[in-house]
Amino acid sequence: MAVHVIGTYHSKVGKLEESIYDLLVQAGQGALADARVQAADIDGVWIGNFSGGGFNSQEHLAPCAIDIHPDLRFKPVTRVENACASGSAAIAAAKQAIEAGDAELALVIGVEKMTNLDTAGVTKVLAMASHWPEEGELGMTFPGLFAEYAKGYMERHNISPEDLRTLLAKVTAKNHRNAVANPLAQMPWDCTYQDILDRPDKKNPVVAEPLRLFDCSLVSDGAAALILASEAKAEELGLAGIEIAALVHTTDYLALDKRSKSEFVAGKQAIQKAYELAQITVDDLDFAEVHDCFTIAEVLAYEALGLVPDGQGSRAIEEGLVEVGGKLPVNPSGGLKAKGHPVGATGVSMAVLATRQLQGQAIGHQVEGAKIGLTYNIGGSAASNYCLILKRN
């Protein structure tokens, strides 16, 4: 008995006027309205939020969900946190509550409000998602951690800095271009990879060698929400259609030094297990939304998906496989790079984008006839890994 997605909401992404409370409430109300479900019928609410404490001085965000509708008062509301995968963690918890028989209808909200802080402040809060004593406290930042991946990848596969830079620029350009069709995206830009390479150093500085500014995803405010239903409830409401075929969560050591710097080891396991549960292969996927917090992460995701063998991530780009219209469009929404990355919201955002694709109501590029979509959402430097596969019946 699969869990179904019967309603969605996605906010604009960017530097928004709304507070974290406003974003939470709008997202919840939007998803309820989309599913035409009454708040009174919701059995529980799960909130994915990375650091309301660090960004907004608000821990214990869960009870604020009652402001969505007074009929949510007294219901169980829970915040789940696994860094930038907090949104997927909230989906997983809600799905288990439904499968446990504790809920027929669940509201899942991912939300983050990051732009209150300046760049130094955001960098500090994000660094708390790394192993603090071994990484963040020593001055390691997330661009620094993903630069380690970029270097590990070049070294393992004998890739020159020039070739890597071109590859990453092509990922950047693809995602900015994809975002042009996405009315909610933070940074749409109709550009070519040559535009990225040609930017003067001042306008695309090195952030952490070899990663430059345009290899980094954005600092964003945003929220997204889903209504999940048991199969029986979805059918009763006449809203069955998009089902969770698999949701797999794997964990690796928090500190990057304890694991591979050239591949997402735990991510591969999550994806392969999800394929097994959904009884599909990568060839069955119609699109994927993956965690391009840095461009190198998208390249490693191509390989984790099994779209191309390890070390051949560039083929996915060079052969046009991951373009809209290609074999497996990756991040047709623009991804974290160009849609934006409100970190605790991102897992739910990906799931909403995937659902809308499967409903034929894509936010942005529609992959015609899409029946199976995948999201791959990571927390930290891929210590927390979630792979979600959604299917249209």
Added chain:
Amino acid sequence: MAVHVIGTYHSKVGKLEESIYDLLVQAGQGALADARVQAADIDGVWIGNFSGGGFNSQEHLAPCAIDIHPDLRFKPVTRVENACASGSAAIAAAKQAIEAGDAELALVIGVEKMTNLDTAGVTKVLAMASHWPEEGELGMTFPGLFAEYAKGYMERHNISPEDLRTLLAKVTAKNHRNAVANPLAQMPWDCTYQDILDRPDKKNPVVAEPLRLFDCSLVSDGAAALILASEAKAEELGLAGIEIAALVHTTDYLALDKRSKSEFVAGKQAIQKAYELAQITVDDLDFAEVHDCFTIAEVLAYEALGLVPDGQGSRAIEEGLVEVGGKLPVNPSGGLKAKGHPVGATGVSMAVLATRQLQGQAIGHQVEGAKIGLTYNIGGSAASNYCLILKRN
């Protein structure tokens, strides 16, 4: 098919030398050893932690669980946060994962390391569990919020400040006395309520009128852990015995101004619903561990439990009902007031204490022949409420 508790661990509570990482690892290893379960057989880990970010600059604590044992690598590990009820929230999530069929064996750890910060720092971090814009940011602290309850209670029930002070001093003294038998407790003290009343103002100053220093629970480091098992797995292992008869979670508005200041409205609902699910009444309980973050909260808990009618909390104390040996011993461990209150660990701590009571291996006073125990754990000013009922078969 009930979920069973088959292993427990409880750290010392107080100002400890161990880091948050050490506490987490010791707790996990301790519970595995107690249940004699292999890490490889654990299907998932859930961590209750309030503010690793605020206290320790460590969000994304979940992957650190792999340091408990390398065989936990790649398994799902999730952090759950609902303020001082984070521990109960983690138990609830793990229970649902088992009931969903996603896990047969789950490790649940509650952990908090608070004493790194000075009093002002702790007060600020804790205030993030209140509604920040309407409470914390305006200077409202948790002693202040519970002082509102104390004033609301006096006003509604026409209780004089002197009578309230005597009542609260009796709660304080009972819990310090109970802690004398608890080798893990932070502040055991064989005292009488007169000792509390007689303390000079300098040694028991007003923190937030009418609450004084000795009405407040402690700033603590500590961790506790449980192994949960499906009924089938518990029986297979020969460890069935203590089962979760009910675990109910209710939520109220985060800001106290939006709800009653003289009772725990949502808490009453959680407790009543738990009684229904467990098919018991208050008369069937052999003991309770309740959330005495401030002495007034314990009095309100007596009433939420239905032990005495609203406004008659003092009867529970005056008639000796809640003493060890009384009708319903409350906080035989010493409670948050004297055992200590490592906030994100507290829900798991209560569940461990209850399990050990039911096993006849109490940490502290043993209630002879105890068969049914209850825990009542709250987050914020009772916005998040969890009632757990455990039964010995």
